[in-house]
Each structure stands twice: as structure tokens, then as C-alpha cells.
Amino acid sequence: MYKIGELAAACKVKPDTLRFYEKNGLLNPANRSDKGYRIYSDDDAQQLRFILRAKAMGFSLSDIRELLNIEASRSDWACADVKGMVEAKALELQTKIDEMTRLRDSLQELADACCGGPESAIHCSILDTLETK
Template identity: 65%
Template sequence: MYRIGALAKAYRLNPDTLRYYEKHGLLAPTARSESGYRLYSEADAQKLRFILKAKAVGFTLAEIGELLTIEANRSQWACQDVKALVEAKVTQIDAKLAQLGQFRDSLQGLADACCGGPESAEHCSILDALEVQ
């Protein structure tokens, strides 16, 4: 059994992160000691690894909660259900990448239109373009 500090240290986390996951229903201690300390089992540590890996590939806490539900009841879910979640995430990321590309192009256009000289910014084309008219 791990106390909260030991489990957090093993995964280079702050104990508050584990409390946050508990608050959001992702991870709960297996037991509490007589003095009230949270105690985590090896299964809890495995669940934490799952959470951290899912977070590292971009899943939100809500999405991780869905994945944990599926993980806990694998026999009641189809592989296509999991794949659908992953494909939905890929679609979201593609949309964000497209938006970031538009932002980049807009910013580059502003930068290209600016002389970038040492003179006063009174007639700066970037500031002019950003002014609300």
C-alpha cells in the first residue's frame, strides 16, 4: 500500500494532483489508515499510470473518465467504442491544428506587412490592423 505522498513521488506528481483526480472521480484510495491517510494499492497505481498515459496523449479528464469506465467493464464494450473515442479525439485535434494554421498565417501576414524599423510605432501597420474600427 502507498500513502498519498509516496504514490505521488513515485510518479513525480504533487499529492494535490491525486486529490484532484479523486475529486473528479478518476482515482480513489483503496482504504484509509487509522489516522486518516489515503492508502493506495498496486491496482490504484496501475490506474494512475493509465490516467497519466491517457493525459499524455491529449485526453481530457472527462474523456479519461469514459475510458476508465470502459477499462473497468471491458467485456461490456466493443473495440469499436474505444476506437470511436480515439477517432473523435483525432478529429478535434485536426480542427485545432487547422485553427492554429489560420492563426499562424494571420500573424505572419501582420509581421510581413510591418517594416519592423526603429521609428515610432505611431504608424505601426500591426497596431493599425488590430485596432477596432
């Protein structure tokens, strides 16, 4: 059984973050002390680690809420459901990666065309391109 500060420290997050997760339905403490302090169980700690791991994998908090629902009643779901979520997220990431790769290539092209010398930028090809492409 942990108080909020203890669990937070153990998982290297701030107490406020745990309160935020609670408010958003991701992690409810097992009970409260008679004075109203949040008391977290080992299960809660495990759930928090689940949340943090999923977050580190790139899931949003609302994705994680969904994963926790599945976790909570695994037998109601098929492997295909879970795999589908993960693949959808991987695809989503890939789409963003492609987009950023295109941007990076454009920028690199811009940079490569520039002399990059110490002379004044009056004839800078980069600025010219941005001005009138």
C-alpha cells in the same frame, strides 16, 4: 501499498492532485489505515499511470473517466467504441490545430507586411491594419 505522498512522489504529481482525482471519481485508494490515511495498492498505482498517460495524450479528465469505465469492464464494449473515442479526440485536436494555423498565418502576414525598422510606429502597417481592416 503506498501512502499518498509516496505514490505522488513516484508519479511526480502532488498529493493534492491525488485527492483531487479522488474527489472527481478518477482514483479511489484501495483502503484507509485505521487512522484514516489513504492506502494505495499496486492496482491503484497502475490506474494512476493510466490516467497520467491518457492526460499526456490530450484527454480531458472527463474523457479519462469514460476510458476508465471502459477499462473496468472491457467485455461490455467493442473495439469500435474505443477507437471512436480516440478518433473523435484526434479530430477535435485537428480542428483546433487548423484554427490556430489560420491565426498564425494571419499574424505572419501582418508581420511580413511591416518594415520592422527602428523608425517610429506612426505609419506602422500592423497598427493601421488593426485599426481599420
